[in-house]
Every structure is written in structure tokens, then in C-alpha cells.
Amino acid sequence: MINLSDVAKSYRQGGDDYQVLHDINVTISAGEFVAIMGPSGSGKSTLINIIGFLDQHFDGSYVFDDVTVNKLNRKQHAKLRNQSVGFIFQNFKLITNQSVGENVGLPLLYAGMKRRDIFARVNDVLAQVGLPNSYHKLPKNLSGGQQQRVAIARSIVTRPNFLVADEPTGALDSPLQLKLWHCLKP
Known part of the structure; x- marks a missing residue:
């Protein structure tokens, strides 16, 4: 259902780049329960935002149900998010x-x-x-x-x-x- 391959994410702040995610490879099957755990600042929320289609600007590949998520335009991305994921903040x-x-x-x-x-x-x-x-x-x-x-x-x-x-x-x-x-x- 969810397949992340070599996903990386960095932020630019004050002229410096901060690498938050480094080559993340995750496969989550339908019906599987997954917990993303780690210390504060380790990239958990960033990864959750990518998995939940809130952030579409990252390196690597994200395939959800045979759809390559990072190839979608904004409108397609928003539609997929609305139809496929529920958020509890x-x-x-x-x-x-x-x-x-x-x-x-x-x-x-x-x-x-x-x-x-x-x-x-x-x-x-x-x-x-x-x-x-x-x-x-x-x-x-x-x-x-x-x-x-x-x-x-x-x-x-x-x-x-x-x-x-x-x-x-x-x-x-x-x-x-x-x-x-x-x-x-x-």
C-alpha cells in the first residue's frame, strides 16, 4: 500500500541546509499498524507529513497503491489526500x-x-x-x-x-x- 524508496528531505535555514530525512526506505502493507518513534527533532513529523500527502517536496520515490505520489500535481495530490488519509493531530x-x-x-x-x-x-x-x-x-x-x-x-x-x-x-x-x-x- 505504501512504499517509500530513498526518501530524503532537507530544509534551508539562514543559508544552511539541514538534512532531516536520509534515504528512508519503508513498505507498509494494507492492514498493518506502524509506529514511527524517535527523539524530538528526529524527523518523525516530517516523515508523517510525507506519508500523509501533506508534503510533496522531497527526494526519492513514494508509491501509494500503484500511484507515484511525487509525480502528481497539486490538485491530484490534494484529491488523493482527501480520499485516502485521515489525520488526527x-x-x-x-x-x-x-x-x-x-x-x-x-x-x-x-x-x-x-x-x-x-x-x-x-x-x-x-x-x-x-x-x-x-x-x-x-x-x-x-x-x-x-x-x-x-x-x-x-x-x-x-x-x-x-x-x-x-x-x-x-x-x-x-x-x-x-x-x-x-x-x-x-
Whole structure:
């Protein structure tokens, strides 16, 4: 499903180049769970951004389901990201002045789903993560754990091929984790 070959990434800062990733070779099969671990500053987030189609500027090759990702234009790249990956960010990145339902439904809007069809799908996913009847609530009125569940609901609402999580899912209870994995595309 995911095949990275000789992936390298550097940043230019103040006239100097900083090599963050060096010749990364990774193959991840469908259904496989992978943790990327390392000390702060070791390139974990950079690698996650490449795997999750957030960063398309790198050396090497990335093939996802027989598609060479780094050969795609911006529009193709964005479409692949929307259709294939769900993100759970460490700080959740919820839009505080929009309702829970609007936050969760945003990826569906980007995918072109009609607003009238989004409500039912969002409510179904909110129920799966233990937040039924929360569509109209604001994220700022929720606990940290509830905000985390909203972020998780947003990550699975499009039924992605895989999830990219930046640390928050370690605290999830096992029944919720099992529900999440069943929401992904087969």
C-alpha cells in the first residue's frame, strides 16, 4: 500500500541546509499498524507529513497503491489526500467557532459531498466515537477527551484507506480503537 524508496528531505535555514530525512526506505502493507518513534527533532513529523500527502517536496520515490505520489500535481495530490488519509493531530486543530458537526463534515465538503447528505454521515460517525447528539455543540464547550474524539471522527468520516495520528490515540480505550479500525476502507 505504501512504499517509500530513498526518501530524503532537507530544509534551508539562514543559508544552511539541514538534512532531516536520509534515504528512508519503508513498505507498509494494507492492514498493518506502524509506529514511527524517535527523539524530538528526529524527523518523525516530517516523515508523517510525507506519508500523509501533506508534503510533496522531497527526494526519492513514494508509491501509494500503484500511484507515484511525487509525480502528481497539486490538485491530484490534494484529491488523493482527501480520499485516502485521515489525520488526527496532536493538538486536534479544531475550528473553534464552528460546530462539532461542521468540523467533522469539513473533509466531506472538500470531497464534494452535498451539505444535505453530510448531516447523516457526520451524526453516524459521532455516534461511533461516543458523541451522539453533539453536532451543534462548539468544541470549546467540550472536554479535552471529547475534543480528541471530534478530531478522530473528522479523520474517519471519509472512510480513508489509512490514518495518520500524531500521538493522541495512545490514551484511547480499546473498544473505541476497534471501532476506528472498522471504519477504514477494506
